[in-house]
Amino acid sequence: GESVGLHLPTLSVQEGDNSIINCAYSNSASDYFIWYKQESGKGPQFIIDIRSNMDKRQGQRVTVLLNKTVKHLSLQIAATQPGDSAVYFCAETYNQGGKLIFGQGTELSVKP
């Protein structure tokens, strides 16, 4: 199957700080990108998406940045809260409907 990596990187931040989670995607032709949050015992939850004709998109407390030149995606979370603790996945696709290629995930730990 298609997947990236075996080890889960971890990011530890203090409550109230801003968090930045990075992702390197694999296919230069990918034109749609999504960030998901997965809490223990639950399925991935949609956070925010971005199309390749955009460089930046903002949601509530979250911002996604896309750098197509270096195939890099980042998720910024403002004023991180304990409830933000979870594993975050980036996903990419190119005209493949429900077929997403997921990154390895980053575990975010928020210290109170």
Place this chain on the structure above:
Amino acid sequence: KAGVTQTPRYLIKTRGQQVTLSCSPISGHRSVSWYQQTPGQGLQFLFEYFSETQRNKGNFPGRFSGRQFSNSRSEMNVSTLELGDSALYLCASTLGSYNSPLHFGNGTRLTVT
């Protein structure tokens, strides 16, 4: 609006048996995709169904199969279970157009002994 519902939540099976997992998509969603999640391989795409037809397929053996019904509900089947099939199986639904986000259920945890 109700989310994606997967049943059962947990399953324990023996090697060689077969298993059927069920998924009810969000109302109005016509595409259903299945993913396997393991600690070692992460999230891997199994297949996608749209309007009762398989639209995309991942790199899994033929023991993994699926189908979609006219009401968009989907099932996946795994035959001749192997220990390595132990995983969280996730179902996701979307409206069906390209570049629309997938919404996931909470998965079925399959343990093969």
